Amino acid sequence: MLAPYWLADRINYKTVKFLYAICDGAEVLKGVRINDQTAKIGDTVCFDGKRLSVERR
Numbered sequence: 843m844l845a846p847y848w849l850a851d852r853i854n855y856k857t858v859k860f861l862y863a864i865c866d867g868a869e870v871l872k873g874v875r876i877n878d879q880t881a882k883i884g885d886t887v888c889f890d891g892k893r894l895s896v897e898r899r
Contacts, residue, residue, distance in 0.1 A: 858894065 859875040873882045879896040881887050886897040 853894070 857877050861872040861875060861880070862869045863872045864870075873880050874887065875881075876887065876894050876896055881896040884899045886899070888895050888897055
């Protein structure tokens with residue numbers, strides 16, 4: 843699921859890194875690193891108005 847425009851405008855790409863893996867010649871999104879936490883598929887990324895955080899399932 844893609845981030846809505848109001849959230850995408852607030853993302854600081856210096857603290858958010860997208861982690862990719864190459865599988866059979868195609869890039870696959872592995873997870874998202876936010877500060878020191880890594881969000882994987884199934885985790886929830888929360889925005890409290892100031893910062894992003896990761897909640898584990």
